Amino acid sequence: MSEQSQEVLHLEALRKSYNISQPNEVEVLHGIDLCIERRDFAALIGPSGSGKSTLLNILGLLDRPTSGELYLLGQPTSKMQDSERTALRGSSIGFVFQFHHLIQAFTALQNILMPLMLAHGKPDKQATDRARELLAAVGLEKFAERKPNELSGGQQQRVAIARALITNPALLLADEPTGNLDTQTAEDMFALFRKVHEERDCAVLLVTHDPRLSKTCDRTINLVDGLIQSDTRGQEVVEGST
Template sequence: MSNHDEVLRLEALKKSYNIGQPNEIEVLHGINFAIHRQDFAALIGPSGSGKSTLLNILGLLDQPTSGEIYLLGQPTSQMEDQQRTELRGKSIGFVFQFHHLIQAFTVIENVLMPLMLAHGKPNQQALDRAHDLLKAVGLSQFAQRKASQLSGGQQQRVAIARALITQPALLLADEPTGNLDSQTASEVFELFREVNEQQNCAVLLVTHDPRLSATCDRTIQLVDGRIERDEMKS
């Protein structure tokens, strides 16, 4: 794989809390791995293994104590907060277990939200893209409906469309099917697959569900703050 395809790279990444205190604790102990655009990967590990901490650092929501995280080739540890926020907004899409839609807004307004926050009123191109994404997630007919009128599975699909509106290089999904029934969960999973293949967007799913991780192409297993296994499916 060429470096051109590399979306994210972690080098000797460590994270500690309560630094300098008697109860100082290191949660991540020198993590190294890279994610490429064609990757469809699962991050797994028991509770307390450091998955959430790592996910927050991967998403540039938190900073490592030491080591470096490169996003699209740019080192981020010395960046100003605003630079980091801009890079995150352009390059990473997030989907969480709880979809965090704004219930009083319409579906299309929710999808456009990241662009509206960055650029104000959406232009025609943005509107067209939002409609294309709603079509891709099978919700075209609900564009003008309030988010509060949708089922949980539908709301999660809106959240995926919202995560993709900025055309990110990386989609981070934290337990994205955690509170969906199995039928809806597999539909959402298929949607991630399409995003990965058609939009050249790397997908990293954080999941407790071994069935979900088994269907990914790559599994990164975190145990006690260290990468215990990083395997590609043959």
């Protein structure tokens, strides 16, 4: 199997319930089978209440499924200790959210370095140089010492993208990443995600309500009532994901 078609995520019969064994127990995800490969630049869409946020949290190892298995880079994760899941998440997954969650007291450069600082302590010169390279890659090399309140919304989102890439993740998860941006800035952000995907061998999964955004992705996964209703790459139905 070529590197470009390598599996990053693989879900088998994944279910998620809340309030288990209680009168108000509810199952939100009803047996999801899904594969994400490095070549994928995909959109996860679906109406409110369809289970997108629940699925995203499980994909990002922020939550555990009730049953089923999630393989990340070939490793089964359901029985991992929390510390193992945290380490795997930190090394393999980058997150970008609608609200970028930058630390206001830190500079743009320090915010980008934060994942490495949490994992390894004070960053060395190599890490700092990499953070500066990422700032340049998102067009903000001149803003390294600025704090978030000195940056526009679009610039802050660029810092958040650079922060998500500092660990060289195999998968970039973005939750409504353009939902808080004006149209032009959103288009710029989308172009940046494309650049990341093409240049860094990184699978990208965007959760979005914006049909313009999803239509320009290579693959669209439609989640309805906790089930994958359709999964298409271009006009081709993706097998094993319905």
